[in-house]
Amino acid sequence: MPELRKDPIIGRWVIISTERAKRPDDFKKIPVSDHPDQGSCPFCAGREEMTPPEIYAIRNPDTEPNKSGWKVRVVPSVSPFLGLEGGYDSWGVGIYDVLNGFGAHEVVIETPEHIGNMTDLDTEQILNVLKAYRERIIDLEKDERMKYVLVYKNYGKQAGGSKIYHARSNIIGTPVVPKRVKEELEGARVYYSYHDRCVFCDILRQEKEQEVRLVYENENVISLCPFASRFPFETWILPKRHNCDFHTSSDEELTDVARALKIILSKLKKGLKDPHYNYMLHIAPFKRRHPGYWTTIYNDYHWHIEVIPRLTRIAGFEWGSGFYICPTPPEDAAKFLRELEI
């Protein structure tokens, strides 16, 4: 019999196939890129004029902005979802609500070299990318119009990636807290108010004890396949220290996150043959002091990264019901990834 498992954070049920469980080789392979196109890549070192001027960069000493000599560059998106003009402006259209599409959309160019998969960067370079995320979140927090920042990566077409192969990630600042994050915040709050404990900390504790869904662990970070995985080989990276804000992570913590990312992405690349994937950084909303309201504190929340290889298609059942069918039990996925030599 399949099992229905409930996500302990947001209460979503997932169907976990236990009988005809899919093995890593059962998924269809789609090559990540037919167009490595190094010759015209706008993100390679030496072509800085092909992007808008940089907002932030980690650079070698004595190099000029928008010239070579950088390690990581952050530039505005040339096709932003949301624009920086205007402010928070909301109006009604009959029964409907509309908000000015204000926000930020930045692109993090993760390497000056023409490398596509973040896992092929060394750990130090991945750390630079994480430091760029941290600095950009700190900077965007200063803009009072922003309520939330979402950092994510699309690698490969199946993951919504573009044709341009060069490794990069996206930073989106939004004037509202996204629904998915709201659900996690509410779930974490309900759990905390009952147990006086963080649901993510409880997950870490139980996963460390049971070990069956653990993939990797170092001093500051744990990586696991979640109990109610939506997708085969879905893997989360969580800090051991209870902290809702990624941007208050120390260099030591970020170094361990970089190590975990390098290892998890390498295992996925080797074990699943360079799958398309997304990752998303979930953090607490910015703590704003609104007139007439107390500041909301999110100390029942716990930031984390969700890595999702895109091996299955989402069909009408998932869209219609919001519950997912995961053909590979997370215990099998974790064992495979844990034991895979890289």
Place this chain on the structure above:
Amino acid sequence: MPELRKDPIIGRWVIISTERAKRPDDFKKIPVSDHPDQGSCPFCAGREEMTPPEIYAIRNPDTEPNKSGWKVRVVPSVSPFLGLEGGYDSWGVGIYDVLNGFGAHEVVIETPEHIGNMTDLDTEQILNVLKAYRERIIDLEKDERMKYVLVYKNYGKQAGGSKIYHARSNIIGTPVVPKRVKEELEGARVYYSYHDRCVFCDILRQEKEQEVRLVYENENVISLCPFASRFPFETWILPKRHNCDFHTSSDEELTDVARALKIILSKLKKGLKDPHYNYMLHIAPFKRRHPGYWTTIYNDYHWHIEVIPRLTRIAGFEWGSGFYICPTPPEDAAKFLRELEI
């Protein structure tokens, strides 16, 4: 500037691109099937022995079950997500919750002929399919273990459809109310408790007045592109009569739903060049009398069908945030579909 629009039912924000809005021809075309494979199709008339025995069929008079002479057949899925064994059995694994994967998974074979797209059936045959849905929901309601029935269709690979071309839809009975439906129920309840009106009825009223998002209307049914469309050319079909239960629809109402489906699917086929699509039927959960509880009545809810052409890919931003980017304003989509001659 793009607009952020709020779904009035579940409160999800959607980014609607208004500037570089995508036109119907801007979407990449992927052929629906390379394998029309009529020769070995297990769903064609005359090959009834290739499926499990039928649960329900609409048949010509004097024809035998599991022989030719049917118009619509419903059979158990050969690869069900959920199985019929066991009952409602729930247990804890530390902090986690598990439920026996009990449920029903049935396949509705929509035509004895080897036709792939429902829109190529005539209206009378589409009505037969809707009647089969109605009968199966009525029958599944009798099983006290079922809490919900979801009916949906996957047409084409991008919509999660299989390689077998023959038109069919799926019926899933579940022991829990799916998250997505729960959100709609809660949203509808909150709206009703404030306004003393159904949110869906209010949508119908406003859309009839404004006309800009209307696609088609007949005596019993309205079809529109929702104000906060998640997907380009997303189109809903709603009954004018306030009713939470599809399975209490009259033959006259179902006839008008069949007419609307035929027209909407034909317009999508012609205007978007045979796109892959899903549709989902959203109904209220079964009204069960649980020991110690009052029966929950869902008379603030309103059943409807959501038709979603699969033209865009879902990327990390959508997964991470739960808010969607729709590159075609629903007003443009509705105008295009409304004016398209078929």
